Amino acid sequence: MATLILASTSLYRKALLTRLGLAVECVAPGVDEDSFKTKGLSPQKLAEDLATAKARAVAGQNPGRIVIGGDQLLAFQGEVLGKPGSFENAVNQLLRLSAQTHELVTAMTVIGPDGEAHLHTDVSRMTMRPLDRERIERYLRLDMPLDCAGSYKIESAGVSLFESIVSADQSAITGLPLIALTAILERLGVKVPGEFVKDAK
Template identity: 55%
Template sequence: MSPPDHETRAGASPADLVLASTSPYRRELLARLGIPFRCVPPPFDESAFPREGLAPRALAERLAEEKARSVAAIEPDAVVIGSDQLVAIDGEVLGKPGTPDRAIDQLARLSGRTHELLTAVVVTSAGGVERYLDRTRMTMRALDRAAIERYVAADRPLDCAGSYRLEDRGIALFEAIEGEDYTAIVGLPLIRLVTTLRGLGFLVP
């Protein structure tokens, strides 16, 4: 069950906290910290953002910042968290497949190989902007086409970059995941975020 939006600001917090996202996964992660916050969809057209010439890491960082800044423009007194996550292999970004056939093709490309899951976070406040990026190495098991097709039919990961849902059966596709913060693979690296929010005066246990 998704947590409710939090409309009341904690007394010790310096500002409203806003998550610039519609992702239920990021919303549930941030709710773990027990800080009141609101979710505001970023008024930013990600599909129209120019990507040519940007390496995967730079693209993830730019998209996270555009999301945060677009919400900060309408929430000027808030602390705003923007985040973006990309799957990258061979220097190329794999987007959301959209169709089962494209999902099967993506997973066939990732099968038996190691790719990167890049999770960028940008936090804007009256004091400035803080940016960081989490890199997780994801090693997928060697999968035959029948296994890939069964997985796509079961999880329907058509709106997931890389064509897998780690929160569901997608975790069974992997033989190793190497990173500093397991919450980053869901979409929001809480370890670094807690440090940032504490520095801004939010009460985090």
């Protein structure tokens, strides 16, 4: 079986796949995400369309290969929250999310060797603790999640900001729903777990 292709340069998503013993090649999809964000789509539809566009863009250059595309959006009160980009914007995002529930929408599209698309979406409900500015600033200095939607890194100290997380697949929160991915890959003839052993550090 040829190496899987991940239509992303995300180290987090690649790490999730290597956890399953799967060898993966990362390819930047080159999709203009901003053009999708002007279409007035719901957060879930936007994530799904982006995941599919990324997978199709890479699959078009790699016929006969299995390509995995993913996208993740944070939705709060019907609005998609982007990456803060600055410390002060991150403070304001977390003050807004404090003691509230938001949704983390993780969409994944797998293109099989025959070109058929397999789409799966996981919506996680994320409830934050009440947060004051001092606690927020202390957290931000530790993780510096300025390139993360919602201004937190759930796989790091950001988990301490939450009161509860409800998700059908915890791995979806960090980038890819591995339970659904395993089922799709097995239908496509891929053995999971695989036999790829990550180089020892």
